[in-house]
Amino acid sequence: MRVLIDTCVVMDFLQRREPFADTAFQVFRLAAAEQFSGYITAKSATDIYYLTHRCTHSDKEARTKLNQLLSIVGMLDSTADDVFHAISSEVSDFEDAVMMETALRSRVECIITRNIKDYAKSSIAVYTPDQFLELPELKKGSDY
Helix, strand or coil: CEECHHHHHHHHHCCCCCHHHHHHHHHHHHCCCCCCEEEHHHHHHHHHHHHHHHHHCCCHHHHHHHHHHHHEEEEEECHHHHHHHHHHCCCCCCHHHHHHHHHHHHCEEEEEEECCHHHHHCCCCCCCHHHCCCCHHHCCCCCC
């Protein structure tokens, strides 16, 4: 299963943000165990670097954390077509619309985010981390 992980879930994992850290950890543990193929977008990578650097005040530490993250998940590029499709999308938040279009083009099966309200009109499945962890296909063969 190909899954796009939103920046908010990544930051919950990297910064151990409560009360979301444990669930985010479980998502990334399953990705590391290859229970599913996790991805972020290239734009998310720049946001993750920025947010991590802002907390750590260290370029080296922010780059190290991003590199470690990318050893667990892959990265998807957003294209000009994704942006043009997002402009006319019914998804209310433009950044989320670009993410959804990238997911569609990349044949991702779902998006994991804590911000599901912005994806109410998404044409792709959207789950909170808790909902994702309850999917039957993840429960088989998993002992999280």
